Amino acid sequence: MIKDFKGKVAIVTGAGSGIGRSLALAFAHEEMKIVIVDVNQESLMKVHREIEKIGVEVMSKVMDVSNREQMSQLANETYERFGKANVLCNNAGIGTGGLLSEVHLENWDWIIGVNLYGVIHGISFFLKRMIESGEECHIVNTASIAGLLSSGENALYSVTKFGVVALSEALHQQQQFQQTRVGVSVLCPGFIRTDIVENSQKLAGTKEGLYEVPEEIAKIWEPAMENFVRRIKEGMDPDIVARMVINSIKEDRLYIITNPEFIQFLDVRKRSINHDALSLRATMQSQGVGSGKKRPQIYTHPNLGFSVTYPGDWVVQNPTPVMSFDFMAISETGYPNIIVRVVDASPGGLQESIKDASRFISNTLGMETRVISEIQASLKDGTPAIEGEIEVQLPDKANQMIILILTTQKEEKIIRITLSSLRFTYDKAVKKKLRDIAYTLSLK
Numbered sequence: 001m002i003k004d005f006k007g008k009v010a011i012v013t014g015a016g017s018g019i020g021r022s023l024a025l026a027f028a029h030e031e032m033k034i035v036i037v038d039v040n041q042e043s044l045m046k047v048h049r050e051i052e053k054i055g056v057e058v059m060s061k062v063m064d065v066s067n068r069e070q071m072s073q074l075a076n077e078t079y080e081r082f083g084k085a086n087v088l089c090n091n092a093g094i095g096t097g098g099l100l101s102e103v104h105l106e107n108w109d110w111i112i113g114v115n116l117y118g119v120i121h122g123i124s125f126f127l128k129r130m131i132e133s134g135e136e137c138h139i140v141n142t143a144s145i146a147g148l149l150s151s152g153e154n155a156l157y158s159v160t161k162f163g164v165v166a167l168s169e170a171l172h173q174q175q176q177f178q179q180t181r182v183g184v185s186v187l188c189p190g191f192i193r194t195d196i197v198e199n200s201q202k203l204a205g206t207k208e209g210l211y212e213v214p215e216e217i218a219k220i221w222e223p224a225m226e227n228f229v230r231r232i233k234e235g236m237d238p239d240i241v242a243r244m245v246i247n248s249i250k251e252d253r254l255y256i257i258t259n260p261e262f263i264q265f266l267d268v269r270k271r272s273i274n275h276d277a278l279s280l281r282a283t284m285q286s287q288g289v290g291s292g293k294k295r296p297q298i299y300t301h302p303n304l305g306f307s308v309t310y311p312g313d314w315v316v317q318n319p320t321p322v323m324s325f326d327f328m329a330i331s332e333t334g335y336p337n338i339i340v341r342v343v344d345a346s347p348g349g350l351q352e353s354i355k356d357a358s359r360f361i362s363n364t365l366g367m368e369t370r371v372i373s374e375i376q377a378s379l380k381d382g383t384p385a386i387e388g389e390i391e392v393q394l395p396d397k398a399n400q401m402i403i404l405i406l407t408t409q410k411e412e413k414i415i416r417i418t419l420s421s422l423r424f425t426y427d428k429a430v431k432k433k434l435r436d437i438a439y440t441l442s443l444k
């Protein structure tokens with residue numbers, strides 16, 4: 001987590017205009033050394049001079065983020081000149097669009113090249129060095145609110161921005177698992193007052209093979225386009241966005257949502273997905289196919305001496321390198337799930353087993369955990385056990401997972417069964433169901 005920016009190095013792509021320019025100037029005011037990148041030489045040089053006036057070191061490069069060699073060269077030159085890189089803002093972006101039945105593959109190549117490959121290149125050429133440097137670092141990828149909500153009006157743009165959101169979420173999770181010092185944020189602006197429309201149109205003029213909207217179609221879309229341009233012109237000042245980014249780096253926030261009023265539309269999307277998932281299940285069940293009809297299954301470990309009974313429609317998972325366990329079954333949606341793990345008893349034995357589990361979960365997931373309850377219990381055959389509940393703070397900060405744990409001991413081994421649920425679904429009925437499953441644990 002970066003708290004103090006002074007003397008550190010920031011790289012900003014697409015810094016010649018709009019959000020990128022504001023970011024570069026904001027970092028300069030924080031007394032960072034700045035590397036700025038843009039395809040537009042004239043605007044880049046203007047920003048270069050503005051940064052010089054603030055009085056910090058600045059290096060600028062006229063280059064194209066979609067070009068692999070140039071991005072590799074950018075990383076090399078940054079490390080040669082400054083010896084480190086702390087904040088990387090993969091921000092350069094353009095808009096191009098049209099009906100999916102009409103646009104050319106050249107439109108796709110251009111927008112994926114800049115908006116998605118630009119970010120991939122930044123990560124590919126900087127991340128490893130950032131991790132290995134051991135320095136406090138942060139990567140900010142600029143997506144858009146269109147990276148969380150797609151619409152027919154911005155089909156191509158949304159595809160690239162959904163990609164940037166997915167990439168950022170995965171990147172964030174990997175840094176947490178590996179416990180590196182690289183923080184990750186994904187910037188999802190709403191309407192911001194920049195020249196993105198004019199700049200993208202100018203750049204489109206330099207590209208070959210792009211789809212040109214016929215006049216009669218342009219006429220149909222004119223009101224929608226005018227509305228879009230007006231909303232950009234009336235949008236948020238990019239300097240405010242830059243301030244939000246600085247605050248979010250300091251507070252290690254994954255999602256930087258400039259306009260929370262759009263979030264209600266995510267609920268609409270979630271409801272549609274839920275509706276389709278459940279109605280498909282109902283259709284399948286009415287045809288006698290699929291889940292919900294199977295009897296509970298019993299799993300007995302071949303040599304660890306425990307067995308558990310799990311719902312017949314849950315799926316048994318094989319161990320993965322990140323999550324080592326002795327048995328795992330997950331429900332259709334992934335939550336809740338059952339994990340059984342057999343571990344060596346710590347000096348504290350069964351009494352310490354819930355705290356041990358909490359520490360283990362915190363270390364492997366890299367997330368904060370807290371024991372919220374702990375009671376003496378016993379398995380059905382009378383073997384002493386301890387039941388506990390652990391709260392896990394998920395990376396998105398807004399959600400918490402509750403893990404119900406039942407531990408028991410066999411000689412020098414602790415057997416731990418965990419069942420997890422999201423806090424907002426962990427009501428009385430769910431808790432009872434999870435406890436019923438946990439108490440099917442038995443020892444041979």
Ligand SMILES: NC(=O)c1ccc[n+]([C@@H]2O[C@H](COP(=O)([O-])OP(=O)(O)OC[C@H]3O[C@@H](n4cnc5c(N)ncnc54)[C@H](O)[C@@H]3O)[C@@H](O)[C@H]2O)c1
Nearest residue numbers: 014016017018019039064065092093144191192194196199
């Ligand atoms: N303005 C908005 O309302 C808004 C909303 C959501 C997301 N965004 C995103 O914010 C980012 C910045 O956009 P902006 O609004 O400041 O636009 P902008 O046009 O003002 O700035 C983008 C800059 O990127 C540069 N650029 C374009 N292609 C490039 C390439 N291949 N290599 C290097 N530089 C390149 C442009 O020359 C321009 O200077 C983009 O990723 C955009 O998609 C903007």
